[in-house]
Amino acid sequence: MDLYQELILEHSKRPVRAGLREPFDAESHHVNPTCGDEVTLRVHVSGAGDDAVVEDVSYDSMGCSISVASASILAEEVTGGTVGHARETYEAMRRMLTSKGEDPGDEDQIGDGVALAGVAKYPARVKCALLSWSAFTDALYQAEGAKQ
């Protein structure tokens, strides 16, 4: 099964930067109502605008291997980078995951995220892979609002 790449299983068993930490600027809780998967995700950002830096992404993810791995990849890819880069990464992930398998993903942009390319062929699982990403963009939006 091409869905369960070794990299995904690795991330799901040992998720990177897991757990909820302080300090944080915003927290977001997203749920997949069809299966009950949940993620609580916090972001800590310094600076403002696209050049602001994502200092920390911490999360508590309860769900299938795809949703946990995706949260882990997210934390790995965006932590330490700029908010602008994080947004581009989200867009690239979303494009790949909703491409029905046509977009293999750009490794330079999304790193380990390319391991999730196979998910695009399983429409029922796309939501699992996007759950933490939508929680992340939501938290970023809140964090920016709080700083204004």
Next chain:
Amino acid sequence: MLDAERHFYEHTNAAVHRGAHQLSEEGTDAYESARETIARFIGAQAGEVVFTRNATEALNLVAYAFTNGTHGGGGGRGERFSLRPGDEVLVTEMEHHANLIPWQEACRRTGATLRWVPVTEDGRLDLTDLDELLTERTKVFAFTHVSNVLGTVNPVRELAERAHAVGALAVLDACQSVPHLPVDVAELGVDFLAYSGHKMFGPLGIGVLWGRAELLDEMPVFLTGGSMIETVTMEGATYAPVPQKFEAGVPVAAQAVGLAAACDYLTALGLDRVHAHEQALTERLLRGLAERPWVRVLGPSDLRERGGAVAFVVDGVHAHDVGQVLDDRGVEVRVGHHCAWPLHRKLHAPASTRASFAAYTTPAEVDALLEALDRVPAIFGTEVTV
């Protein structure tokens, strides 16, 4: 079923209960004779059977009728159909959301209090404190016949009698029983019963509400509009007799005809035989799962207390992932919380994998499931030494 529905559309597709022409009369005949078949299937009279879009709507119909009656609306009679602060509605912790949320909302609208019978760790109703839960304050006791997750078969007759002893009405979700075992409304002793067509080889888009004739007669209406009226003026309306007063708008005629054909089919197979067949499959699956210590079955292990829905959890692997591996081998199971989220919380399972059986399921399919399941620990590296 498909032929019956097709025949309806090709030969008698007309405005049921409205037109005065030949075609409309034939359509009305087809619709009403379907009602007779569907009623007979559960030991009821045709006049006690109301068609809805699905079982969810049937349960909502009852829940809304209760709140409509509170302020004298809906053309109902009697204090029985009213909910007020101080009144209580009792449900159970194993309900499908369809028999939970309509009651949550009914309580919210009226100020009545929602209470529930808890579930034990092995997936039975915990009736220890039923006397404290079911009191003269209780106006409705709504519960399921067979759990859609655990397969648990509840003691319907006993629960209905307990409800009646305190003056409450008993509302039964029979979605998981009507397609799988012989159901007779008189034997069950409940006041209302809801089930769905699509779980019994019937079409999508039809549900059935059965109610005792005198209660349906007293009960306020839910959806209003065309077809359900007796007289209408600009100021108000009076309503048609049961069952028409509960069937506003274009009726689900072709679906009713299709469902009647499905009832005939199940009757020809024999519900006793269907039940025995499914019990044998359930036993086969339970035995196979018991041989796999990394699998936890939710619900009773005793075959006599359960039907053919078997939900289980694989140690360390999420149900979505289990389902995906099974799907890869062509084994189609449901994964998630199966519209029973509170129940999953109670059983400490965020989600489960559920196999469910019907008359067409074979022993080889059970074996295929078990074989595919054995790939799960290997793929997810959760193999345990046994």
